[in-house]
Amino acid sequence: MLYRQFLLLITLLFTTLISTCNAEQITIHTNNWAExxxxxxxxxxxxxxxxxxxxALKDVYSSIKFKYMTTQRTLQYIDEGHSICVVNRVKTKExxxxxxxxxxxxxxxSQRLYQQADSTPLQSSNNVINLxxxxxxxxxxxxxxxxxxxxGDAIDAELKKIPEKNIMRRYSGEQDIGIANMFVKKRAEFAILYPQQVFNFITNxxxxxxxxxxxxxxxxxYLMCTKNPANSNFIKKVNxxxxxxxxxxxxxxxxxxxxTDKIMLTHYFDQAFKHKLTETP
Known part of the structure; x- marks a missing residue:
C-alpha cells in the first residue's frame, strides 16, 4: 500500500514538473534563417x-524554444491567440x-531610401525626400x-500614398536579406534599408x-509578445x-x-536607451 502511494506521489510530482516546464517555455519566432x-x-x-x-535573452535562454517562421504566419498565429514572441519588432500604435x-x-x-547608383538622381532638398x-x-x-x-508609423503612412503599380512586394521569409539581395540584383530602382544593414551586407x-x-x-x-501572464513574466526577466x-x-x-557613424550612434543610444531602460515595463 505504501509502495503504491509512493508511486502515485512520484507520478504526480513528475506530471507537475512537466506541466510547469511546458508552461514556462517561451516560443520565439524569427523570419530570418541566419538568426x-x-x-x-x-x-x-x-x-x-x-x-x-x-x-537580452542571456538569463532566460534555457527556457526558450526558437522557431523559424514567416512574418505573415507568425502574425496569423498571434491573432489566433497562440503564445508567441517575435524579435526585432517596431512599436506602432496599432x-x-x-x-x-x-x-x-x-x-x-533610421531607414533611408536607397536608389540604384546608375539611375538619375532624385531632385531633393538637402538630400531629403518625401516618399x-x-x-x-x-x-x-x-x-x-x-x-x-x-x-514605423511615419514611413507606413507615406507608403500608403504610393500607387500599387510602383511597388514590388516580397512575400516570403528572410525579409531583410531578401530585400537587399533583390536590390543588389536591380529588381527595382528603390529600396528602404537600414545604414547598418547596408554596411554589414556581404556584397557591396x-x-x-x-x-x-x-x-x-x-x-x-523590441521583443513583441502575445498578451498573457507567462509572457509578461518573461519580459520582466528580459528587461x-x-x-x-x-x-x-x-x-x-x-x-x-x-x-563614421559611431559618434552619432552613441549620441542616439544615450538619448534613447538611458531614458527607456529606466521606464517601468
Whole structure:
C-alpha cells in the first residue's frame, strides 16, 4: 500500500514538473534563417540583431524554444491567440493595443531610401525626400517593400500614398536579406534599408541614399509578445537583463556600425536607451 502511494506521489510530482516546464517555455519566432541558426547554436557574432537579442535573452535562454517562421504566419498565429514572441519588432500604435513589448533591445539608424547608383538622381532638398512624391518624378520606377512588415508609423503612412503599380512586394521569409539581395540584383530602382544593414551586407551595395522626410533619426527594435501572464513574466526577466549592463549593450551596437557613424550612434543610444531602460515595463 505504501509502495503504491509512493508511486502515485512520484507520478504526480513528475506530471507537475512537466506541466510547469511546458508552461514556462517561451516560443520565439524569427523570419530570418541566419538568426534562427545563430539562436539555436548560441552564436552571437553574426549581426547587430543577433548580438543584441542574445544579450537580452542571456538569463532566460534555457527556457526558450526558437522557431523559424514567416512574418505573415507568425502574425496569423498571434491573432489566433497562440503564445508567441517575435524579435526585432517596431512599436506602432496599432501593435501597442494588441501586444506587449520589452524595453528596447536594439537601435538602428533610421531607414533611408536607397536608389540604384546608375539611375538619375532624385531632385531633393538637402538630400531629403518625401516618399510619396518620388513617383511623380519617376512614374515608371518601383520600390521594393517587405509584405507584413512595419517600417514605423511615419514611413507606413507615406507608403500608403504610393500607387500599387510602383511597388514590388516580397512575400516570403528572410525579409531583410531578401530585400537587399533583390536590390543588389536591380529588381527595382528603390529600396528602404537600414545604414547598418547596408554596411554589414556581404556584397557591396552600389547605391546613393536619401533621408526620408518625417522619419525619426533612429528606430528601436523590441521583443513583441502575445498578451498573457507567462509572457509578461518573461519580459520582466528580459528587461532586468537589459537594465543590468547597458554599457555592454552599447559596445555590441558599436561593433556593427560604420566607423563614421559611431559618434552619432552613441549620441542616439544615450538619448534613447538611458531614458527607456529606466521606464517601468
Amino acid at each position: 534562427f541558426n545563430a539562436f539555436q547554436n548560441n552564436d552571437a557574432t553574426e549581426s547587430l540583431s543577433i548580438a543584441t537579442n542574445m544579450h 501593435r501597442l493595443e494588441k501586444y506587449i513589448f520589452s524595453q528596447p533591445i536594439n537601435l538602428f539608424l 510619396s512624391d518620388i513617383f511623380n518624378e519617376k512614374p515608371n520606377a518601383q520600390i521594393l517593400l517587405a509584405e507584413q512588415v512595419s517600417y 551595395i552600389d547605391a546613393r541614399s536619401y533621408e526620408i522626410n518625417g522619419n525619426p533619426p533612429y528606430i528601436l527594435g 532586468h537583463q537589459l537594465n543590468s549592463n547597458i554599457e555592454e549593450l552599447l559596445k555590441l551596437h558599436l561593433n556593427f556600425v560604420d566607423p
